[in-house]
Amino acid sequence: MRKVRMNVQGRVQGVGFRYMTKIKADELGIFGTVKNEDDGSVSIEAIGSDDVMQTFIKTIKESPSPAGRVTYVDLQDDPLIEDYTSFKVTN
Numbered sequence: 001m002r003k004v005r006m007n008v009q010g011r012v013q014g015v016g017f018r019y020m021t022k023i024k025a026d027e028l029g030i031f032g033t034v035k036n037e038d039d040g041s042v043s044i045e046a047i048g049s050d051d052v053m054q055t056f057i058k059t060i061k062e063s064p065s066p067a068g069r070v071t072y073v074d075l076q077d078d079p080l081i082e083d084y085t086s087f088k089v090t091n
Helices: 017-028 050-062
Strands: 002-011 031-036 042-048 069-077 087-090
Touching: 002 050, 017 031, 017 042, 017 050, 017 087, 042 050, 050 069
Parallel strands: 031 087
Antiparallel strands: 002 042, 002 069, 031 042
């Protein structure tokens, strides 16, 4: 299993980005969280198999929301992310 932390920048708040991220995560079997940050970015913690994670990351970079626009993604593998059992939208 691969555990990644992403900070997504661009037009990602107020455009359904978090909810579309959850829908895609649920489709792929990705577990984790997505939340808005005070600086206008969105943070994601995600856990999934390597091949599925590649698809999820590609979806995030292209913006899962048609109204969103991603300009930058800071992506880090982080084995210390807790083991989630579902994907949740927070805040």
